[in-house]
Amino acid sequence: MPACLGSVLLRQAECVPIGRTETAVNNLNPVFGVKFKVDYHFEEVQKLKFALFDEDKCSSQLYEHDFLGEYICTLGVVCYMSHCSWSLSVTPFCICLSLITALELSDNRIITLTLCGRKLDKKDFFGKSDPYLEFHKQGDDGKWMLVHRTEVIKNTLDPVWKPFTVPLISLCNGDVDRSIKVLCYDYDNDGGHDFIGEFQTTVNKMSEAQNSLEIEFECINPKKQKKKKSYKNSGIIILKSCKVNQDTKSLIDIVGIDFTASNGNPREASSLHFINPLGSNEYLSAILAVGQIIQDYDTDKMFPALGFGAQLPPDWKVSHEFAINFDPTNPFCQGVEGIAQAYSVCLPHIRFYGPTNFSPIITHVARFATQALQQETAAQYFTLLIITDGVISDMDETRHAIVQAAKLPMSIIIIGVGNADFAAMEFLDGDSSVLRSYTGEEAVRDIVQFVPFRDFRNAPKETLAKSVLAELPQQVTQYFKQRNLSPSNTASE
Template sequence: VRKFLLDYFFEERQNLRFDFRIEKPLGSNEDSTFTICHKTEVIKNTLDPVWQAFKIPVRALCNGDYDRTIKVEVYDWDRDGGHDFIGEFSTSYRELSRGQSQFNVYEVINPKKKVKKKRYLNSGTVSFEMFYFIIKNCIINYTVSVEVSLVYGNPAQPTSLHYMSPYQLNAYGMALKAVGEIIQDYDSDKMFPALGFGAKLPPDGRVSHEFALNGNPQNPYCAGIEGVMEAYYQSLKSVQLYGPTNFSPVINHVARYAASEKDGSQYFVLLIITDGVISDMAQTKESIVNAACLPMSIIIVGVGPAEFDAMVELDGDEVRISSRGRCAERDIVQFVPFRDYIDRTGNHILSMARLAKDVLAEIPDQFLSYMRTRGIKPSPAPPPYTPPGQPLQTQI
C-alpha cells in the first residue's frame, strides 16, 4: 500500500532496485485478483464513520482505464488484527467522476449474509461527498531523427573518427548510443529516420548532404538506436566521405515534418553528430531561426579535436541566435563537445552517461516553452490495452 515518490530525470536512465523480505505469499493480477491501492484511517466508536479526503493518481487507481472495476471493502476494526468483514461494493472511475449524486451512494453487501439471510438487504451504505480529478498526464510522441556527419578521413584508418575498431565503438558510435538509448524510450514506435551528410553516393559519386544511412531514400527509418548504428556502419562501407559539411539540409528536412504537426501531438528531436566543421553557417542560422517556432529541438554532439566555436554560436545559451535581423523565438539548440565527457580511466559507459545527461538536459524546458506559448494543454491518457479475456481489477 505504501507509495514511494522518486524524482524523475528526463535525461538519465534511472535503474531501480528493490530488496524485500516475503512474510506472506504475494498475490498475482494475472489471475484477475485485486491490487490494494489505498487504505483509509480507522474511525473508532461510531457506526456512522466519516473518512478524511484522500488523493490517488488515476494511474495508481485504475492505470488510466476509466471502466476498470474498483472494489471497496469495509471492515470493523479489531485491536488484535482480526478485523471483521462488513461488506463490499464495486464501482469505476467513470462512475465516480459523475460527482456527488445518487450515483455515488453505494450499498455495502456481505455476500455470505446475502446467501444465508433471505431478508438481508445490505450492511449499510457508503457515499462519496466529493470526487474530482486533476489531469497531469501528457501524451506526447517524440519523433527522433538522427543525422551523422561523414566528413572525416578514411574509416579504414585508425586516425579517422569513423574508424571501426573490433574492440570498441568509435566516437560517433559512442555519442549516438549514449544519447539515443535514453531518448529512444520517448518515441512511441522507436522507428528513427537516420540521415547522413557529407559523402559521395554510389553509383555515380553524387555529393549529398541529406541521404538515408540505410540506403533506402523512400524509407530511411531504422528500428531502434541499434538499427541506426547498424545503418551507420553499413553506410561507411558503401559511400565515400566528402566535403563540404552543410547542416541546413538536414535541419530543413526535419523542420518540414515539424511544420505539419503544430497541435502538440508530436515533438521532434534532431540529433546531429559532427566533427565541428560547418560550411553553410549563414544558411544554418536561418534554418534554426525558422525552426524555433516549430515543435522541434536540435541536439548537436561534437566529436574529435576540432575547434567548436561555430557550434557554440549555434547553441544560443548566452546570445540568442539570429539571421537577417530576425531573432529566434526560443532557444532550441543544445551543443556539447564529446571530448569534455571522456572519463580519464577509460570508462566509456561513464563517459556516455555523462554526455547523455548534459545533452538532454534542456529538452524538457524547450518542449514546455513551445507548448505554453501556444496554450497547448496536456491531454488525458488513453485507456491502456487489455488483452481479451484478461480483466484487470483494482481494490481500494
C-alpha cells in the same frame, strides 16, 4: 494561506523549481491537490526541496510571502519509502508534516471525465452553493489520498464542470476496480468549505458512461442520513462521459551523421569513423549513449537516420540529407541498435566529401515538424541529434534554419566529436545570447544544445547523456506553453 513549492537541487545548491501547489485558504492542515512530477534517475543522487509559504498577498513572487519552513530529501528515499512524513525545518515556527507518494509511471493510460450536478444542497445563506468535487483514491494501507480537485462553479445547485483528464495510474494506480471516493463541497472564501456529500465508485463502473449513456450517483451526507429517516440524498452527481485512452504523446528522434572528408578515411585508424577492434568509435559511442535514453520516450522506437556531406552511388553526387540505410522512402531504423547497424553497413559504400552544411538536414526535419502543427494537440515533438566533427560551412543558412525551427515542435542536439574548434557550435547553443538569423530575426526560444564529446571520453556514458539531454525537457514544455497546447488524448482503439 499555505502553499508548497517543490524544487530540484543541483550542484552548488542551485534550485530549479518543479512546481507549486494551489493555495489552501485559512487551513492549518492543508491537503494539496497539485502533484509534482520528477523523472527518477537511478544512477544519480537527486535532491528535492519542499518549501512552505504563507500567502498574504496576491503575488506570484515568493519573497512577497511569509516563509514557514522547508525539508530537503532525496528522490531515492521517496521512492524507497513510498509514504513519508517529515517535520519541516522552521525558524522560529515549529510546524508541519508533508506526505509524499512515489509512483512508477509504467501505465500510460489516461482517463477523461465530464461531470455535472443536479439539485445539490443549498449551503450559502444569501445564495445557493459554490460546488466543487474532490477525487480521492484508496491506498494499500486503506487511507484516502487526494488525486484531483475540480474548479469551483459559483452560485448554483446545478453545476456543470469542465471535462478533465488525469493519468489512470494517478486516479487508481492503474487498477480499474480500486475504490475511488468523490466528495462534493461548497467553497467558502474563508477556507471553511461546507461538506455537501459523497459517493464511491470505480473506473470500471464509470466506464459505463459511454455512447451518450449517463451514470447518476447519489451524493450522500452520512450525518444527515443518520439523523433523518426521510433523508434521500444531498443531490445527484451525473457522469456524462468517461473515456479511457492511451496517452499518445511521442518524442520523434532523428539522427544526423556527418560524413564529410574532414573526418578522415574510415579505413584508417586516425579517422573518427574508424571502427576499432571493439566495434566502436566516437560516432557510435555518442549514438548509443544518447539514443538509449531518448528511445524510451519514442512510442515505436523507429528512428529516421540521415547522413550529410557524402557522395552517394551510383552517380556519386553530394547529398546533405540521405538515408543511411539507402531507402529514402523508409529511412527508419529499429531502435538504437538498428541505427548502429545501418551506420556500419553504410560506411564502405559512400565517399566522404563536403562541405559541412547543417541547414539542409535541419530544414528536412522542420518540414515534418510543420506538419505536426496541423494537429490540435501536442502529439509529436521532434528531436534532431546531429553528430559532427568540424566547422559549419553554411553558418548563415544554419542560423536562419534554427530561428525558423524555434517556432516549431523541435529541438536540435549537437555532439561534437574529435578535437576541432567548436566555437561556432557554442554560438548556436544560444545559452549566452539570443540567436539571430541573417535577416535580424530573433529565435523565439533556445532549441539547440551543444556538447563536445571529448569532455566525456573517460566518463560513464550516462554522464554524456545527462549533459546532452539537460535542456530538452524544458524546451519541450516551453514550446507547449507558448503555443497553449495540451497533451494528445487520441484514443487507442
